[in-house]
Structure formats: C-alpha cells, structure tokens
Amino acid sequence: MTYExxxxxxxxxxxxxxxxxxGFGKRFTDHMFSMDYEEGKGWHNAxxxxxxxxxxxxxxxxxxxxxxxxxxxxxxxxxxxxILLFRPDQNFKRLNRSNERLCIPAIDEEFALYALKELLQIxxxxxxxxxxxSLYIRPFIIATEPYLGVSPAxxxxxxxxxxxxxSYYAEGINPIKILVEQHYVRAVAGGTGEAKAGGNYASSLxxxxxxxxxxxxxxxxxxxxxxxxxxxxxxxxxxxxxxGKVITPALNxxxxxGITRDSMINVxxxxxxxxxxxxxxFLEIVEAANNGTLEEVFxxxxxxxxxxxxxxxxxxxxxxxxxxxxxxxTQMLYDTLTGIQYGKLEDTFGWTIKL
Amino acid sequence: MTYExxxxxxxxxxxxxxxxxxGFGKRFTDHMFSMDYEEGKGWHNAxxxxxxxxxxxxxxxxxxxxxxxxxxxxxxxxxxxxILLFRPDQNFKRLNRSNERLCIPAIDEEFALYALKELLQIxxxxxxxxxxxSLYIRPFIIATEPYLGVSPAxxxxxxxxxxxxxSYYAEGINPIKILVEQHYVRAVAGGTGEAKAGGNYASSLxxxxxxxxxxxxxxxxxxxxxxxxxxxxxxxxxxxxxxGKVITPALNxxxxxGITRDSMINVxxxxxxxxxxxxxxFLEIVEAANNGTLEEVFxxxxxxxxxxxxxxxxxxxxxxxxxxxxxxxTQMLYDTLTGIQYGKLEDTFGWTIKL
Numbered sequence: 001m002t003y004e005x006x007x008x009x010x011x012x013x014x015x016x017x018x019x020x021x022x023g024f025g026k027r028f029t030d031h032m033f034s035m036d037y038e039e040g041k042g043w044h045n046a047x048x049x050x051x052x053x054x055x056x057x058x059x060x061x062x063x064x065x066x067x068x069x070x071x072x073x074x075x076x077x078x079x080x081x082x083i084l085l086f087r088p089d090q091n092f093k094r095l096n097r098s099n100e101r102l103c104i105p106a107i108d109e110e111f112a113l114y115a116l117k118e119l120l121q122i123x124x125x126x127x128x129x130x131x132x133x134s135l136y137i138r139p140f141i142i143a144t145e146p147y148l149g150v151s152p153a154x155x156x157x158x159x160x161x162x163x164x165x166x167s168y169y170a171e172g173i174n175p176i177k178i179l180v181e182q183h184y185v186r187a188v189a190g191g192t193g194e195a196k197a198g199g200n201y202a203s204s205l206x207x208x209x210x211x212x213x214x215x216x217x218x219x220x221x222x223x224x225x226x227x228x229x230x231x232x233x234x235x236x237x238x239x240x241x242x243x244g245k246v247i248t249p250a251l252n253x254x255x256x257x258g259i260t261r262d263s264m265i266n267v268x269x270x271x272x273x274x275x276x277x278x279x280x281x282f283l284e285i286v287e288a289a290n291n292g293t294l295e296e297v298f299x300x301x302x303x304x305x306x307x308x309x310x311x312x313x314x315x316x317x318x319x320x321x322x323x324x325x326x327x328x329x330t331q332m333l334y335d336t337l338t339g340i341q342y343g344k345l346e347d348t349f350g351w352t353i354k355l
Numbered sequence: 356m357t358y359e360x361x362x363x364x365x366x367x368x369x370x371x372x373x374x375x376x377x378g379f380g381k382r383f384t385d386h387m388f389s390m391d392y393e394e395g396k397g398w399h400n401a402x403x404x405x406x407x408x409x410x411x412x413x414x415x416x417x418x419x420x421x422x423x424x425x426x427x428x429x430x431x432x433x434x435x436x437x438i439l440l441f442r443p444d445q446n447f448k449r450l451n452r453s454n455e456r457l458c459i460p461a462i463d464e465e466f467a468l469y470a471l472k473e474l475l476q477i478x479x480x481x482x483x484x485x486x487x488x489s490l491y492i493r494p495f496i497i498a499t500e501p502y503l504g505v506s507p508a509x510x511x512x513x514x515x516x517x518x519x520x521x522s523y524y525a526e527g528i529n530p531i532k533i534l535v536e537q538h539y540v541r542a543v544a545g546g547t548g549e550a551k552a553g554g555n556y557a558s559s560l561x562x563x564x565x566x567x568x569x570x571x572x573x574x575x576x577x578x579x580x581x582x583x584x585x586x587x588x589x590x591x592x593x594x595x596x597x598x599g600k601v602i603t604p605a606l607n608x609x610x611x612x613g614i615t616r617d618s619m620i621n622v623x624x625x626x627x628x629x630x631x632x633x634x635x636x637f638l639e640i641v642e643a644a645n646n647g648t649l650e651e652v653f654x655x656x657x658x659x660x661x662x663x664x665x666x667x668x669x670x671x672x673x674x675x676x677x678x679x680x681x682x683x684x685t686q687m688l689y690d691t692l693t694g695i696q697y698g699k700l701e702d703t704f705g706w707t708i709k710l
C-alpha cells in the first residue's frame with residue numbers, strides 16, 4: 001500500500017435531500033475517489049476531489065466496447081451514530097474477478113478499501129440516518145484509451161462515487177410479480193455473467209422493459225443454453241423454499257456470485273435451515289407449486305437485501321406463492337441481515353467493518 | 356428532416372500524419388458530430404464542433420450498464436479526387452436495429468446520413484489518398500443519464516467521429532492463423548450478438564487475448580449453446596469454400612449482420628458462384644479438410660474487407676487451408692469490393708454514394 005491519496009476537497013457543499021425524498025442512485029455526495037492506470041506505469045494518481053463530471057475522449061474504449069466493471073455496496077448509520085460497512089472486502093475481491101474476465105488490470109484490494117474509508121470519512125455526514133436508508137457506494141473501472149481497435153485498453157480509470165438512498169421498503173415489504181423470460185437471455189456460460197460487467201445489464205434491459213410493460217416488476221432469467229434452468233431474477237440472485245429446504249442456483253459461470261446471496265446462505269446454515277446450491281430446472285418449481293410444496297420465493301441483492309416473490313408468470317401458466325404474502329424464512333433473513341447491517345443485532349459472522 | 360446542424364468549426368487545424376504512419380483508429384479528424392436525446396424532447400442539439408473530449412457524469416449509464424451501440428464504415432478517395440461512401444444507409448439502418456435491442460431511442464436515419472455528409476465535407480481533406488488507405492467513420496450512441504438504477508436511460512448522446520486509417524494490407528494480404536475458442540463465448544441467441552453493442556466486444560477480449568498469447572491472430576467463435584456451430588471470427592463474419600460452394604453461417608440472432616458479409620454474398624451471386632447461408636457445424640469443416648474439399652476460408656468486415664484464414668487450430672487438431680495461401684475466390688472478392696469502394700470498378704450494385 002504505497003499509494004498516496006491527493007485530497008482536493010470542496011468548500012461548497014451541496015444541500016442534502018430530506019431522507020424521505022431520497023429514492024435510489026440519483027443524488028451523489030460532495031466528493032468522489034479516482035485513480036488512473038497507464039500501461040507501464042500501473043495504477044497511480046489516487047485522488048479524492050469534488051464530485052463532478054469527468055472528461056473522456058469520444059474514442060475511449062468504454063464508450064464503444066463496454067470494457068467496464070463495477071461493484072455495489074452500502075454504508076449504514078447505526079443508532080449509536082457509528083457507520084458500518086458490510087463485507088466491503090468481498091466487493092473488491094469480486095471487482096478483481098470481474099477485472100480478470102474483462103482483461104482489466106487488477107487493483108490493490110486493500111488500498112481500495114482504504115481509499116473507500118477515506119472518502120467515506122470525508123463525506124460521513126452524507127450517510128442518511130432514517131429507518132431503512134443507507135449510503136450506496138459504487139466503485140467502478142472504465143477503459144479510457146482513445147483507440148478504436150478491439151483489444152484491451154492501455155488506460156483505465158477506477159472511481160468510487162456514493163449516493164444516499166432511501167428505504168427500499170418505505171411502504172412495507174410487498175411481494176413482487178415476476179415474468180419468466182423465454183426469449184431474451186441475460187448471460188450464458190462462457191460469457192460475462194459471473195462478472196459485474198455492463199454487457200449483462202445492457203442485455204437485460206429489453207426483457208425487463210417488456211416485463212414492466214405487462215405489469216411485472218422483474219424478469220426471471222433462465223439459462224442461455226436450454227432456457228430450462230433458473231439463473232437470476234432482475235439483477236438479483238434467487239432462492240426457493242420447497243418442503244422446508246431452501247435452494248438456490250449453484251454458481252455456474254453465468255450467475256453473479258452475490259455477496260447478499262452468500263450472506264443469506266450463511267445465515268440459513270447458522271439457523272440450521274437446510275440450504276442447497278444446485279442446478280434448478282424451472283419445471284421443478286412448477287411441480288413444487290402443483291404439489292403444494294413451494295413455500296417461499298425471494299430475490300437477494302444489495303439494493304433491496306431481499307425481495308419476496310408473490311407471483312410467477314410464464315407462457316403456460318402462473319404460480320401464486322404463499323398467497324402473495326412474505327414468507328417466514330424470507331422475513332427472518334431480512335430481519336437478520338438488516339439487523340447486522342444497521343448494528344442492531346450482534347454480528348457473529350464478522351461481516352461488518354466500523355468506520 | 357427538420358433538424359438544423361449548428362456548426363462551431365475550429366480554426367486551429369491539427370497536423371496530419373503521413374499516410375504510411377496512419378495505423379488504425381488512433382488519430383482523429385478536426386471535427387465531430389454530436390446530438391443529444393432527452394426523454395420528452397427527443398433528439399435535438401445537432402452540432403458539428405471541434406473534435407474534443409466530452410464531459411460525462413461519473414454516474415452516466417454507459418459507464419455502468421453498457422447501454423451503448425456503434426457502427427463502422429469508411430469513406431474512400433478515388434483517383435479522380437472524389438470521395439465515396441460505401442452503403443452508409445445500411446449502417447444507420449443497423450444502428451437502429453441495435454438501438455431497438457438496447458432500448459435506445461431510434462435516430463432519424465436520413466438525417467444521420469445528411470449529418471455524416473456535412474461532417475465529411477468539412478473534414479474532406481482528412482480522407483487519405485494513398486493506396487489502401489481510407490477514412491474510418493464511427494457513429495455511436497451512449498446513454499448519458501446520471502442514474503444508477505438498472506433501466507433504459509432517459510438521456511443519450513449520438514456522435515460521429517472519424518479516423519484516417521492506413522492500408523490494412525501494407526505488406527500484402529497474408530492469411531492469418533486462428534484458434535477455435537472452446538470455453539469463452541462472444542454471444543448467445545437471445546443475447547445482444549446481432550446488435551453492434553459493447554458487451555459482445557467486451558466479452559470477446561479474453562478469448563482474443565488468450566489466442567494472441569499463443570500466436571493466433573483471431574478467435575473462431577462457436578455458438579454459445581452447444582459450442583458446435585461456427586459463428587464469427589474475431590470481429591468478422593466468416594465464409595468457407597467447400598467443393599466449389601461458398602457457405603457462411605445464417606443470421607441466427609447471435610451473429611452480426613455484416614454489411615461486408617451481405618456485399619460478399621451479392622458479389623458471389625453476381626458471379627454465379629454458389630453461396631449458401633446456413634447453420635455450419637465446426638465438425639463439417641473438419642470433415643471437409645479431411646476429405647480435401649475445404650478450399651478457402653475467410654473473414655469479412657469493414658476494417659480488413661476480407662481476411663483469408665490459412666490455419667485453423669482447435670483442441671484436437673489443426674487444418675492447413677489452401678497451403679496457407681490466399682484463395683482464388685477470396686482474392687476475387689477482395690479485388691471486386693475494394694474496386695467498387697475506390698471507384699476503380701463500375702458499381703453495378705448501386706452501393707456507393709458520392710460526396
């Protein structure tokens with residue numbers, strides 16, 4: 001960790017939005033972190049500056065060939081006035097796995113966490129304190145070389161920006177309706193599905209748009225090869241509770257290794273609830289619904305933590321899950337994880353880091 | 356066509372690179388075209404200005420979720436001093452097809468072509484004149500809304516930038532060696548493979564990097580579902596000549612509808628050479644090589660026009676194609692297409708547009 005962070009702080013602080021008007025990802029804090037990479041020179045020029053537009057060549061690789069990766073995590077204010085980060089080391093670890101897939105040079109994970117903490121310390125008063133609110137943190141790396149040839153870029157920019165976000169469940173947790181996508185594909189084995197790379201999200205927009213237009217909140221993505229196996233829901237991992245056992249698709253290369261997903265698995269194990277990671281045919285879910293053993297369905301991700309699914313529609317039918325109500329295990333997982341994240345429950349897993 | 360183009364031209368013109376030092380996609384002309392989109396307002400603010408960096412919010416959609424599409428075409432200087440464009444209408448048509456897949460609002464194709472011609476007129480003296488050189492034109496659209504939610508953006512920027520490029524075959528056309536990629540995937544049916552979208556190119560970088568490291572110029576991409584059917588080579592379409600007949604993979608949703616590909620098919624038909632678009636198993640190529648009927652293999656694209664393949668390596672073996680020499684039909688196609696593009700041959704197809 002031999003980098004130094006140059007700090008050019010602003011004195012003109014922005015007005016803060018009231019917590020109940022925050023929404024998601026539209027407002028940003030006063031400062032941002034950035035660092036540059038140049039072939040032969042490595043990562044350098046680490047800086048915390050005012051949050052402001054960046055300059056890019058119109059020929060920058062990221063604008064043409066999608067060479068970019070990102071992460072998402074949150075900082076939480078506790079009742080005692082402390083700020084907690086939830087498993088940030090895992091985010092920078094995954095960022096480097098995404099880098100590897102996208103031919104982007106690795107970052108120093110320890111330094112990245114140090115830089116994040118420095119930035120967070122400076123914008124500490126931007127962490128909202130109302131029930132359910134948090135500070136969403138977005139580390140990302142973009143290829144900046146001004147070159148139209150298709151090859152890994154020689155220049156990159158690593159940035160961290162932060163956005164205060166409102167309670168995802170301001171009106172209580174309402175199970176969502178999802179549509180099983182049977183034409184479009186989010187990712188395929190051998191592609192970039194397990195990386196947090198723009199292309200997966202760009203590919204998902206069309207299916208989501210069509211699902212939304214029909215009144216569904218999210219798309220259930222099936223595998224790209226056979227359109228038979230469950231992969232993700234919207235941009236979340238998915239879990240099913242069938243006859244007392246919780247199952248979730250195994251990490252197969254096209255599924256994102258969600259940190260919330262991993263945390264849920266660990267919480268389930270700690271509560272002695274059977275949990276299994278394996279290949280799941282969509283037909284198996286239909287059968288479980290038909291024979292009355294499908295008990296709960298939920299998505300997991302950083303933004304919502306957990307999103308119960310109350311209704312599942314596909315071309316040949318539909319499934320009501322748990323009468324459209326949030327299930328017992330779903331509620332327990334939500335309470336446990338948010339309890340740990342906001343410092344209300346003891347963190348027996350060692351997941352939180354105090355600022 | 357009710358848009359007006361605001362022109363803010365520069366008086367400080369850049370020095371031009373000598374034709375023999377041009378290379379590809381690193382140098383840009385004096386000016387660029389840009390136009391903005393805002394939900395509710397549509398496309399507006401069409402401008403030709405100095406070629407210069409653009410300002411983007413660090414939260415702009417393109418930097419996170421890969422919502423971006425592009426095109427590539429060329430302008431050619433004829434011996435008579437005219438400038439020709441090759442099928443530019445097809446590029447803007449395809450740009451709109453890519454837009455549709457990526458949930459980007461359509462552009463006015465006729466206006467886009469008008470804008471390109473205006474820009475080209477202004478930077479007319481940037482079209483290089485040496486044998487084999489041309490002006491590469493890159494229209495592209497990026498999502499610019501500063502919002503971290505995963506949904507189609509409400510703001511976009513459409514730009515055209517231009518780069519004088521050297522002769523692809525300064526040292527004569529040398530057949531390349533390619534490696535059949537058996538793990539990584541460029542695209543899959545239901546994904547964005549038929550769109551000219553960044554994600555496909557980002558996904559292809561790793562396979563190309565591995566192929567290059569082993570001494571191969573390009574990767575032969577197989578289908579994402581079964582890893583059995585031929586799709587593309589590098590970022591080109593691919594053709595095989597077997598027992599006198601030319602075959603190329605049919606457009607199946609994961610293959611780019613190349614304009615050079617389409618032009619080659621039309622030239623072949625005009626010469627009464629049998630040509631077929633269909634699903635092609637890689638095994639079929641191996642069998643043809645084994646029984647001595649594999650005559651020629653070549654890739655097609657805007658940059659190289661045609662790229663003969665002389666050697667094909669996969670996990671279980673290798674194929675020498677035509678003793679590593681360029682084939683008769685490959686050479687004929689190259690001569691015909693470049694002949695039309697540079698105005699040396701009569702354009703019986705009506706493909707070229709005079710500036």
